[in-house]
Amino acid sequence: MELGAFKPLLTALAMPPLSLLLLALLGLLLINRHKRTGITLVSLALAVLWLLGCPATTAWLANNALTQYPTASPAQIRAGKAQAIVILGGGVSPAVPEYGGEPQPGDRTFARLRYGVWLGKQTGLPVAVTGGVGWGTASDGRTSEADVIARIARLEYGLTPRWLEGQSRDTTQNAMLLAPILKRDGIRHVALVTDSWHMNRSVIAFERTGLTVTAAPIGYIPPDGHGFTRWLPSAGSLQASQLVLKEWLGIQAGRWLPV
Numbered sequence: 538m539e540l541g542a543f544k545p546l547l548t549a550l551a552m553p554p555l556s557l558l559l560l561a562l563l564g565l566l567l568i569n570r571h572k573r574t575g576i577t578l579v580s581l582a583l584a585v586l587w588l589l590g591c592p593a594t595t596a597w598l599a600n601n602a603l604t605q606y607p608t609a610s611p612a613q614i615r616a617g618k619a620q621a622i623v624i625l626g627g628g629v630s631p632a633v634p635e636y637g638g639e640p641q642p643g644d645r646t647f648a649r650l651r652y653g654v655w656l657g658k659q660t661g662l663p664v665a666v667t668g669g670v671g672w673g674t675a676s677d678g679r680t681s682e683a684d685v686i687a688r689i690a691r692l693e694y695g696l697t698p699r700w701l702e703g704q705s706r707d708t709t710q711n712a713m714l715l716a717p718i719l720k721r722d723g724i725r726h727v728a729l730v731t732d733s734w735h736m737n738r739s740v741i742a743f744e745r746t747g748l749t750v751t752a753a754p755i756g757y758i759p760p761d762g763h764g765f766t767r768w769l770p771s772a773g774s775l776q777a778s779q780l781v782l783k784e785w786l787g788i789q790a791g792r793w794l795p796v
Contacts (some may be wrong), residue, residue, distance in 0.1 A: 543705070548782060551779070551780070551786060553585070553586060553589050553775070555773065557585055557586045557589075558582070559669065560578055560732065561578065561579045562580035563578055564577070564578030564580075564581075564582065565673045566716075566719050569736070571725065572739075582725055587770050588634060588777075589770075589775055589778040590701070590771060590774050591767060591774060592766070592767045592769075592771070593767040594756065594773045594778060595777045595778045595781070596729065596767075597778070598778055598782065599734060599758035600758070601716075602781055602782070602785045603647060603734060603736075603785060604735060604736075604789075605733065605736045605739050605757075606736050606740075606752035608753075609728065609752060609753040609754075611660045613765055614662070614728045614753065615660050617726070617728075618726055618750045619660075619662060619726050619728040620662065620723075620725065620726050621665050621699075621700075621719060621724045621726075622635040622653050622656050622657045622660070622662050622663070622664045622665070622717075622728050622730060623653075623666075623667065623729050624653035624664060624666045624730045624731075625649060625680075625708070625711055625730065625739060626649075626666070626668020626686060626711075627644050627646040627648075627649055627735075628645060628682070629641065629642055629643055629685045630643055631679065631680070633764050637757065640680045640716070642689055645732060646686060647689075647756055648732075648756065648772070649731060649732070650690060650694075651694075652755050653666075653781075654690055654696050656753060659664050661700075662748075664690070664696060664698045664699060664700075665684075665691075665698060665699065665700035665702070665715060665719060665724075666702070667701075667703075667714070667716075667755055668681060668682025668683045668686065668701075668702075668703065669683070669706050669714070670706060676776030682703070683684060683701045683702055683703035683796065684701070686698070687701055701717050702714050702715040702718060708738055708739055709742050709791075711739075711742065712739075712743040713744065713746060713752070716743070716747065716748055716779075719728055719748070720748075725747075725749060726743060726749040726750075726751070727749070728751045728753045729743060729750050729751065729753060730754075730755065731754065731757060732780075734756070734758065734777070734780045734784050735780075736752050736754045736785060738784055738787050738788055738791065740752055740792065767787070
């Protein structure tokens with residue numbers, strides 16, 4: 538079994554909310570014999586869980602834990618001399634009943650697809666799509682992210698991607714497998730489309746292959762606003778904090794292992 542197959546499990550254990558729930562459970566188990574330690578662990582877990590669910594914390598993490606890349610207009614992409622638009626897959630829904638059971642782009646993939654196609658049409662640059670089946674999903678018989686994106690791009694946007702890479706299972710493989718395909722056609726500079734919280738690791742991965750990268754992020758997390766509601770937790774903010782922390786952890790792990 539490949540090492541990458543353990544990534545979903547290890548990530549789930551390291552990330553909130555599971556890591557904090559496990560810490561709280563440990564505290565509960567210790568309360569009878571070590572009351573002070575147990576109460577401290579439970580209180581710490583709940584406090585951190587609350588903070589990570591607050592919009593203020595999410596904004597701070599996004600703007601301090603990761604490098605924030607500015608949005609890129611079509612004019613900036615052309616001026617930067619990018620030669621192609623690269624869209625990174627971000628997950629698919631494998632069987633959607635309302636579409637006759639056909640796989641469809643997930644929310645993040647759809648947002649990247651729409652922006653990448655728009656950039657392609659506005660700049661006149663060819664589009665490449667990369668994405669296979671993630672480590673958390675069995676690959677046998679599953680439609681790749683690249684195939685799903687290409688189908689929707691053709692049917693709903695009238696754009697046919699020039700390059701498809703559907704074997705990769707993570708960000709590093711996205712770059713390693715797509716780069717040789719692009720280089721064979723003389724592509725050395727790409728505009729990379731992915732979520733703002735995912736851009737750090739994506740740029741690192743693609744630049745390691747020798748490509749020059751212009752970041753074209755979506756889903757920018759703005760600096761925190763004002764008011765008491767920024768300290769009220771929500772499921773959306775907790776998920777956003779989790780994504781930022783996952784990317785930060787991935788970057789740190791990438792200093793030792795390919796991620």
